[in-house]
Amino acid sequence: MLGSISSLLRPSAIASSSRNSLPLLPRPNPTINQQVRFRGQLAPKRTKYKKAAKGAPGTQIPIGGSLKGTTLHHGTYGLRACSSVRISASQLSSCQMAVRRKIKPVKGAQMYLRVFPDIPVCVKGNEQRMGKGKGSFEYWSCRVKPGKVIMEVGGGGIREEIAKAALKLAQARLPLQTEFITIDSSPRLGKISSDGLRSPSYALPVPNPIVELDAKDEGRAKDVVLLREEQQMDDLSRRLEGALLDEVSMPSHGVEGVQAQ
Template identity: 55%
Template sequence: MFSLLSALPTLRHATAPVSIPNGTFGARFRNQIAPRKVKYAKRQKGRIPIPTGGSTRGTTLAYGEYGIRIKGQGVRFTAKQLATAEEVIKRAIKVVKGAKLYMRVFPDIPVCIKGNETRMGKGKGTFEFWATRVPTGRVIFEVGGVPIREEIAREALRLGAAKLPTTYEFITRNSPPRLGNMLIEPLSPSIPPTPVTTLEPSQAS
């Protein structure tokens, strides 16, 4: 005979709260760009990196045919800014069937903020939003996937750049890499010098 008392342990186990793994926090909605899991719940503010080592990685196109990269100073993007720009660019390239948008940066740094007029101490503030630090010359968005007219890609990326801080430049596959504020132009092939024939005194006479 079925007894309600015998089913109590099963019911109690079914309604137990699910434990969240360590390192997972923050709301992640459908329209929010956020990592699924991070190692540390809170991080220091940090500084925007400056490319002083001579590396040009991330300053040229890798997936698409056209793109934009930072021309002004480095900046810290928030997840909301990147999501807004991504939505605007996707809406603009929708007229081209099969066109794709590639985002080369991702907000994976948690930013914590304390309230105004709060006394010092008592730990770090609470989680507020996701962000990422991007240096000068880094590519932000790329458009490609299928052959697309340059006018459409330029206008779509211009609308997306208007939603982001700092200044940008439109680049193609032929654009040279950038090291900070300098463009690394390819070396032109040098013309070998014409060999000079030296005449001996006997031959000159």
């Protein structure tokens, strides 16, 4: 009896009973590097693979004779790349903040990003031996080819000098040579920019009626666009009615021949 009581009062028995009574919580694994996306951050929501081939930053990206993405689609002024480079998400975010801050006084002006960082860049530490797999995730980036429009500015009747000043701030934050273009600028095929280059008809941008609105019509943009569409439909119906009336009023040659006889 006394032996059993003394065995229960031993420190080892008390420690073992306390360990069994405490809940076991899962320990975090520090080796797993999670790709966290914060609100407002330029990063994809989900990807199929955690790591991907990013491509060398100085290599030339093949174009293949395509003019896609070399002209403006949303705004009236834009910034176009003249060389091949890899742009990080932080660089695009700083450009976005600078341009938005500059065009904020212009009511109705907007900024459009034409590139998105969706390539994960993995980096290994300095003086590492070869092998042992790919490095850990570092940041998101995107590859830009020559002639690609990076960002656009438009809406609210923004003037050219304001748009040029805003895009100049973005130009100073990008690691490549860019050029300022307008809605009338010709497409660019790599390093060739000529008026003879034209995109096919199916690749032409669809006109955005909201961008063409003035600052005074910004609050009722939807009503103005619907009114314009109704006016266009009315004009088309009038033209069709006029064409039908003209066909009905014109006498046929067969009837004239019968009356003459």
